[in-house]
Amino acid sequence: MKISFHQISLVVMAVAMSFSCSLGVSAQQLRAENIDEVVKAMTLEEKCHMVLGRGMHFNDEAKFPGTAGSTFSVNRLGIPETYCADSQQGLRMSATRAWDHHDYYPTDFVASMTLASTWDREAAFKVGKGIGNEVREFGLDWILSPAMNLIRNPLCGRNHEYYSEDPYLSGTIAADYVKGVQSEGTAACPKHFVANNQETNRNNNISQVSQRALREIYLKAFEIMVKESDPWTIMTSYNKLNGPYAVQNGELLTTIVRDEWGWKGMFVSDWNAGDDAVAAMLAGNDMLQPGQDKQYKAIYEAAKSGKLPMEVLDANVKRILEYVVKTHNFKGYKYSNEPDLKAHAQVVREVGADGIVLLKNSGILPLAGKRVALFGCTSYDWISGGSGFGGTSVGHYTVSLVEGMRSAGYEVYKPLIRTYTQHIAAEEKRLFPNGRPPFSLMPPARADEKQFTADELNAAIEGSDVAIISLGRKSGEAADRSEADFYLKEGEKQLIKAVSEAYHAKGKQVVVLLDICSPIDVASWQNQIDALVCTWQGGQESGFSLADVLSGKVNPSGKLPMTFQNKYGDAYADKNFPSNVDDKTLGAMFMWGYNKDQAPKERKPQANIDYTNYEEDIYVGYRYFDSFGKSVAYPFGFGLSYTTFGYDNLKVTEANGVFTVKVDVKNTGSKAGRNVVELFVAAPNSKKANKPEKELRNYAKTKLLQPGQTETITMQVKTEDLASFNEKASAWKTDAGVYTFMICSSANDVEAKATAKVKAWTKKVNNVMKPNVKLNLLKR
Incomplete structure (x- = not known):
């Protein structure tokens, strides 16, 4: 078995600590008021380990399997290991554990766009508080959220994690989410700092942004959040920004955030971000996750040689310890593994309903008729959130649209249930002949739409008062959506046309539900239907939330947190985005550790892949459409009511x-x-x-x-x-x-x-x- 330098150093440290204990040497024990003394008492080896994570917890024997990682512990100084988990929508970890009959299902909260669509700071606080509580009661300390990059383009793969195209709305919703998380004594970690607005080549792309746009648009959201909520930690992003990697940019991390904004918390890298551990320390990025042998060696040698001044390393370590002393594990909290999941489910249902946006209504909503026919694969395969580490957590259920409508007293046309169950099963076999992958950064393919004969449609019309068609889109980190995904697929177009014409011919109406991760084209087809509802992705209680709104139990009050443009290309930023990149693996490059030997060979830098020029400047979203008199399908802030x-x-x-x-x-x-x-x-x-x-x-x-x-x-x-x-x-x-x-x-x-x-x-x-x-x- 190959032994790493990192492992050898840990053994040496253990021997040294054992020797000191045998001599009766007493060491400082960490407390909130003696952090400076503890830093002085630490060895160089301990300091170099302290600024690195301890790996991701993917194996079954980990204390918290399926979580993102942990921090270094120094037992002789009373510094415990602390634990972090991923996901914007709730705690992400394995639902089951080896040799343990219990299950560990956390709540699948609402997607970020759904939360932002409430335009409700109190809702953001409730969601953050619920997530913070589950982190605490499941024994962890730190949730790697909220993600709060600006929605610069509708095709960004991580838009489902982000809030809005507007920095004020993003910053304030994020601030109250952070307040909610930290009200439970759990550390929040706003991310990805900053200008991480595409996934294509995310580890090497240079975001090139004017000082004005950076200050007014991209930094402003984080500035608002920092000054209103004082997060304990902030995660730096993968991308480069106006030259250096964000994780290695001292002007960004120290000059702006620490000196100008006055923030005193801990910066942590995104997992395996950057390519120079020493540069990250010098820039003010305190911790590198998940930690690599070569990073330890580089930091240790730089500290010994003076390239990394000891006062800089000490400052990094001090900020980490300032985080540690606030954590549940440091305080010895006896976690229950039993958060109030029922109360959190109610929060999800209420916030999910409040985040639904009514875009069009001919008067059919709320639904008066009690018989509904559900069309579209998404009606039977509801998407509760996005994929990737920041996507939906491993919840133990998603309330289906069928269950939701039945719970509200509606009769769901049964022949379509049987038809779609068989169709989706056949599509699963076609798409995944070897079985659906258990986890993917990027969302797997979804079933194509089924088409119906005239007889089948006539039977559905006879058996229902209204048709409901659901359209779904799912995205995830490591790849951006393509321009084609902005538009309806051919099968979706045909389904809408056939159902609408058939129902209208019989004097009945059609409602379309958008179970989507980001805006899509609606302008080209919405005149065929009678009502349009943007449900976004509402987490585990989606079916109930939607039925509450469709039935009128809840009057829709959601407003769009971004613009729905008429067609792709209408926004000025669209020309500077990788909307048609063939190599969809670019976003996942170096996810598990940057290796220059694996990097692509030298080639001419490509626009929107190796670098992206933000030529729209401050004119993002409604700022562009409004200022230049461009028409849109639905404007920022739009939403109807009953x-x-x-x-x-x-x-x-x-x-x-x-x-x-x-x-x-x-x-x-x-x-x-x-x-x-x-x-x-x-x-x-x-x-x-x-x-x-x-x-x-x-x-x-x-x-x-x-x-x-x-x-x-x-x-x-x-x-x-x-x-x-x-x-x-x-x-x-x-x-x-x-x-x-x-x-x-x-x-x-x-x-x-x-x-x-x-x-x-x-x-x-x-x-x-x-x-x-x-x-x-x-x-x-």
Whole structure:
């Protein structure tokens, strides 16, 4: 058996510790108040091990099998091992363990887009708290979430983990998720820092971004989250950013985050990110996961030679120990392995329903008829979340659409159940002749749609009052979706056309459900149907959540956290994204450890694979469509209700640079419902100043308003919140002038507006993170 240098050093350490104990030498025992003394008491070997992880826990004999890894322990100093787990949607770990009759099924919470679509900070806190509690009660310390990169393009493979195209919405939802996690004494780990907006060649791609876009768009989401929630840890990303790897970029990690933002937590790398362990330490990335022999050797030799100053290594170790002393394992928490799964399931059901977005409704919803025919493979193979380590956790069930509709009192047309069960089974055999793989970073293929004869459709029409067609899309890390996946497949088109024509000919209507991971084309076909519901992916209670909305038990209040464009290519960013890359293994390269010998041979760098120029600059999502007058299928912030709302008495007042916005929101319809109030602000002379037409600056969600009931909503915006980044001055600047405050029901629908005079404001920052190439940036 080959013995590694890493293993030899551990044996030497164990012998040394045993010798010191036999001599009766007492060592400092770690406490929250003596961390500096403990760092001084550590040997160089111990420090070099402390900044590395201890591998991933994939084997059956691990303490917590199926989890992401752990931190180094030093027993003689009272430093315990702490444990981390992956997944944005809940704790990811093995559901069963060797020689153990118990099961360890965690809750499969809602996907990120579903949570963001609630536009509800309280919902984000509840989900974070539930996940933090399960981490605690299952014996771990640290959850590697939330993922909160900006949705720059609808085809990014990890969009299901991300919240929004807008930094304010992303940052605030993430902040309350973090607060919820950490309220349980569990460490949160916002990621992937930063500009990790594609999976293609993710370990080597250089994101090339202007200082302004980086500050206003990509860093802003993290800045909001950091300042509002103070996460204990942050994970750096795989990609390079304006030159160096993010994990090895001192201007990014130290100058901006520590010096400017004042954050004092622990940076940890994404698993096997970067190619220079010493550079990562010097940059301020405190821990490298999951830890490699060559990283230990490099750090040890650099520390001995002085290339890695001891004060830098000590600072890395100190921040790690500051994390350790907060953890459950350090405090000796006696975990139960029995979190309140029923209570968490109720949270999933409620948040899943609140995150559903009603896009179109001819009046058919809520459903009055009690007989439904469910078409589409997804209706019988519901997708609760994405794949990969950040995807859906190993939940023990997903409530089906069939069960959900039946629970709400609907009669589901049985012949279609039998037909689809047989069809999906046949497709499984065709697609996976050797059996479906148990785990994949990238989502496996899904069944093609079944087509129906006229007789079969006529029978379904006779046996139902309404047709419901479900369309599904699933994505995962390590590969981006293709442009073709943005559009309907031929079988899906044919199914919608055939069902719609047949039902309409009999005077009956058709509803389409979008069980999707990211926006798709709806503009080309939605005129054929009567209602369109974006369900996103709602976790284990999906069927119940959806039935609650379709039946009217819950009035839909979700709003889109990103734009649905008419066709792919409409967004300016689309031309700088790898939408048609043949080699779908590029994203998975070096996942298990970077090896330069395995790297592709030298070749001419390819756009959007080896480097991606963010030429759209600040004009991401609605900022582009709105500012350049481009039509969309559904705008950012859009979502219908079963009732209507009115807005009155908008007032904006100012005191000490803080603008207080008040507006009365009245339920003017006939059903009780909640409403999202979106506050956009437009700067004076925005086109001349090359600023977006308007930007989201705050939002709020009403309580459940009964018909005729009014609630006064209050929101605040600071003068500094209105600032843009001036690259020449390397400063945030709010120009003096008259600003327009708009209450909106979407980025395209202004319900009320008022103006206010704003004084100039400036804050100088460090002139760092310049792109290493000249970018051809979009301007108004």
